[in-house]
Amino acid sequence: MRSARRMWMAGALALLIGLGAGVRANAADDALYRSLGGEEGIARIVDGMLDRAYADDRIKKKFDGVNPKALKESIRKQFCQLTGGPCVYDGETMVKSHAHLGLDKADFNALVEDLQFAMDDQQVPFAVQNRLLSLLAPMHRDIITR
Ligand code: HEM
Numbered sequence: 784m785r786s787a788r789r790m791w792m793a794g795a796l797a798l799l800i801g802l803g804a805g806v807r808a809n810a811a812d813d814a815l816y817r818s819l820g821g822e823e824g825i826a827r828i829v830d831g832m833l834d835r836a837y838a839d840d841r842i843k844k845k846f847d848g849v850n851p852k853a854l855k856e857s858i859r860k861q862f863c864q865l866t867g868g869p870c871v872y873d874g875e876t877m878v879k880s881h882a883h884l885g886l887d888k889a890d891f892n893a894l895v896e897d898l899q900f901a902m903d904d905q906q907v908p909f910a911v912q913n914r915l916l917s918l919l920a921p922m923h924r925d926i927i928t929r
Pocket residue numbers: 842845846849854857858861873874875876880881884886890891892894919920922923926
Protein backbone atom coordinates (compact mmCIF):
# COMPACT_ATOMS: atom_id res chain seq x y z
CA MET A 784 0.00 0.00 0.00
CA ARG A 785 2.74 2.44 1.00
CA SER A 786 4.75 1.63 -2.08
CA ALA A 787 1.72 2.10 -4.32
CA ARG A 788 1.26 5.53 -2.80
CA ARG A 789 4.92 6.34 -3.28
CA MET A 790 4.66 5.29 -6.90
CA TRP A 791 1.61 7.48 -7.38
CA MET A 792 3.44 10.45 -5.89
CA ALA A 793 6.50 9.81 -7.99
CA GLY A 794 4.25 9.65 -11.07
CA ALA A 795 2.54 12.91 -10.15
CA LEU A 796 5.90 14.57 -9.53
CA ALA A 797 7.27 13.37 -12.88
CA LEU A 798 4.15 14.69 -14.58
CA LEU A 799 4.55 18.10 -12.94
CA ILE A 800 8.22 18.30 -13.86
CA GLY A 801 7.38 17.23 -17.40
CA LEU A 802 4.62 19.83 -17.69
CA GLY A 803 6.90 22.51 -16.24
CA ALA A 804 9.66 21.67 -18.70
CA GLY A 805 7.13 21.64 -21.54
CA VAL A 806 5.80 25.06 -20.64
CA ARG A 807 9.31 26.48 -20.25
CA ALA A 808 10.54 24.98 -23.52
CA ASN A 809 7.51 26.36 -25.32
CA ALA A 810 7.87 29.82 -23.84
CA ALA A 811 11.47 29.93 -25.04
CA ASP A 812 10.86 28.33 -28.43
CA ASP A 813 7.90 30.37 -29.59
CA ALA A 814 9.86 33.66 -29.43
CA LEU A 815 10.00 34.01 -33.21
CA TYR A 816 6.30 33.13 -33.56
CA ARG A 817 5.46 35.88 -31.05
CA SER A 818 7.85 38.39 -32.65
CA LEU A 819 6.01 37.90 -35.95
CA GLY A 820 2.71 38.74 -34.25
CA GLY A 821 1.41 35.22 -33.64
CA GLU A 822 -1.15 33.62 -35.94
CA GLU A 823 -2.65 36.96 -37.01
CA GLY A 824 0.70 38.55 -37.76
CA ILE A 825 1.81 35.50 -39.72
CA ALA A 826 -1.48 35.49 -41.64
CA ARG A 827 -0.91 39.11 -42.70
CA ILE A 828 2.67 38.34 -43.75
CA VAL A 829 1.74 35.23 -45.76
CA ASP A 830 -1.22 36.97 -47.40
CA GLY A 831 1.03 39.88 -48.34
CA MET A 832 3.70 37.56 -49.72
CA LEU A 833 1.26 35.59 -51.87
CA ASP A 834 -0.69 38.65 -53.06
CA ARG A 835 2.64 39.97 -54.32
CA ALA A 836 3.70 36.61 -55.78
CA TYR A 837 0.43 36.18 -57.72
CA ALA A 838 1.03 39.65 -59.24
CA ASP A 839 4.80 39.26 -59.67
CA ASP A 840 5.68 39.09 -63.38
CA ARG A 841 8.78 37.04 -62.57
CA ILE A 842 6.88 34.13 -61.00
CA LYS A 843 3.11 34.58 -61.33
CA LYS A 844 2.83 31.90 -64.05
CA LYS A 845 3.88 29.29 -61.48
CA PHE A 846 0.70 29.99 -59.52
CA ASP A 847 -1.69 29.50 -62.49
CA GLY A 848 -4.68 27.43 -61.36
CA VAL A 849 -3.55 27.32 -57.72
CA ASN A 850 -6.25 28.42 -55.26
CA PRO A 851 -4.70 31.34 -53.33
CA LYS A 852 -6.93 30.84 -50.29
CA ALA A 853 -5.87 27.22 -49.83
CA LEU A 854 -2.19 28.00 -50.43
CA LYS A 855 -2.27 30.88 -47.94
CA GLU A 856 -3.85 28.64 -45.32
CA SER A 857 -1.23 25.95 -45.90
CA ILE A 858 1.77 28.31 -45.72
CA ARG A 859 0.34 30.10 -42.67
CA LYS A 860 0.24 26.79 -40.83
CA GLN A 861 3.73 25.89 -42.00
CA PHE A 862 5.23 29.22 -40.84
CA CYS A 863 3.33 29.03 -37.54
CA GLN A 864 4.70 25.56 -36.79
CA LEU A 865 8.19 26.41 -38.04
CA THR A 866 8.47 29.44 -35.75
CA GLY A 867 7.30 27.54 -32.67
CA GLY A 868 3.60 28.40 -32.74
CA PRO A 869 0.78 26.06 -31.75
CA CYS A 870 -0.06 24.87 -35.28
CA VAL A 871 0.39 21.59 -37.09
CA TYR A 872 1.36 21.74 -40.76
CA ASP A 873 -0.48 18.91 -42.49
CA GLY A 874 0.35 19.65 -46.12
CA GLU A 875 2.69 17.96 -48.56
CA THR A 876 6.47 17.86 -48.25
CA MET A 877 8.39 20.67 -49.97
CA VAL A 878 9.78 18.17 -52.49
CA LYS A 879 6.35 16.82 -53.47
CA SER A 880 4.56 20.17 -53.64
CA HIS A 881 7.19 21.84 -55.85
CA ALA A 882 8.59 19.05 -58.03
CA HIS A 883 6.24 19.74 -60.97
CA LEU A 884 6.95 23.49 -60.99
CA GLY A 885 10.55 23.33 -62.28
CA LEU A 886 11.75 26.14 -60.00
CA ASP A 887 15.19 27.73 -60.25
CA LYS A 888 17.21 29.99 -57.95
CA ALA A 889 15.77 33.16 -59.48
CA ASP A 890 12.19 31.94 -58.76
CA PHE A 891 13.17 31.18 -55.18
CA ASN A 892 14.83 34.58 -54.70
CA ALA A 893 11.82 36.36 -56.20
CA LEU A 894 9.47 34.76 -53.66
CA VAL A 895 11.88 35.54 -50.81
CA GLU A 896 11.89 39.17 -51.96
CA ASP A 897 8.08 39.21 -51.99
CA LEU A 898 8.21 37.86 -48.43
CA GLN A 899 10.67 40.57 -47.37
CA PHE A 900 8.42 43.31 -48.76
CA ALA A 901 5.42 41.74 -47.01
CA MET A 902 7.36 41.79 -43.72
CA ASP A 903 8.44 45.41 -44.31
CA ASP A 904 4.75 46.27 -44.80
CA GLN A 905 4.04 44.78 -41.38
CA GLN A 906 6.98 46.63 -39.81
CA VAL A 907 8.71 43.39 -38.86
CA PRO A 908 12.20 44.36 -37.58
CA PHE A 909 15.11 43.38 -39.83
CA ALA A 910 16.60 40.97 -37.25
CA VAL A 911 13.26 39.15 -36.92
CA GLN A 912 12.92 38.98 -40.71
CA ASN A 913 16.33 37.35 -40.91
CA ARG A 914 15.42 34.74 -38.34
CA LEU A 915 12.45 33.61 -40.42
CA LEU A 916 14.49 33.70 -43.63
CA SER A 917 17.21 31.57 -42.07
CA LEU A 918 14.62 28.89 -41.26
CA LEU A 919 13.35 28.94 -44.86
CA ALA A 920 16.74 29.10 -46.60
CA PRO A 921 17.63 25.39 -46.18
CA MET A 922 14.37 24.46 -47.95
CA HIS A 923 15.89 25.61 -51.27
CA ARG A 924 17.42 22.14 -51.58
CA ASP A 925 13.95 20.61 -51.75
CA ILE A 926 12.31 23.34 -53.82
CA ILE A 927 14.83 24.27 -56.53
CA THR A 928 15.05 21.55 -59.17
CA ARG A 929 16.88 23.21 -62.04
C1 HEM B 1 11.13 28.75 -48.85
C2 HEM B 1 10.36 28.82 -49.93
C3 HEM B 1 9.01 28.17 -50.04
C4 HEM B 1 8.19 27.68 -49.07
C5 HEM B 1 8.41 27.65 -47.57
C6 HEM B 1 7.01 27.15 -49.74
C7 HEM B 1 5.95 26.56 -49.09
C8 HEM B 1 4.90 25.94 -49.75
C9 HEM B 1 3.85 25.21 -49.11
C10 HEM B 1 3.70 24.99 -47.63
C11 HEM B 1 3.01 24.77 -50.08
C12 HEM B 1 1.71 23.98 -49.88
C13 HEM B 1 1.90 22.50 -49.90
C14 HEM B 1 0.62 21.79 -49.52
O1 HEM B 1 -0.35 22.45 -49.13
O2 HEM B 1 0.57 20.56 -49.61
C15 HEM B 1 3.54 25.23 -51.33
C16 HEM B 1 2.97 25.01 -52.56
C17 HEM B 1 3.28 25.73 -53.68
N1 HEM B 1 4.35 26.56 -53.84
FE1 HEM B 1 5.78 26.91 -52.48
N2 HEM B 1 7.15 27.35 -51.08
C18 HEM B 1 8.34 27.97 -51.30
C19 HEM B 1 8.86 28.35 -52.52
C20 HEM B 1 8.10 28.46 -53.67
C21 HEM B 1 8.52 29.16 -54.88
C22 HEM B 1 9.88 29.81 -55.08
C23 HEM B 1 7.45 29.10 -55.74
C24 HEM B 1 7.30 29.67 -57.13
C25 HEM B 1 7.95 30.71 -57.57
C26 HEM B 1 6.41 28.32 -55.07
C27 HEM B 1 5.19 28.02 -55.63
C28 HEM B 1 4.30 27.13 -55.07
C29 HEM B 1 3.08 26.67 -55.76
C30 HEM B 1 2.62 27.08 -57.15
C31 HEM B 1 2.46 25.78 -54.88
C32 HEM B 1 1.16 25.01 -55.13
C33 HEM B 1 1.48 23.72 -55.85
C34 HEM B 1 0.20 22.99 -56.24
O3 HEM B 1 -0.76 22.98 -55.45
O4 HEM B 1 0.19 22.44 -57.34
N3 HEM B 1 6.84 27.97 -53.84
N4 HEM B 1 4.69 25.95 -51.10
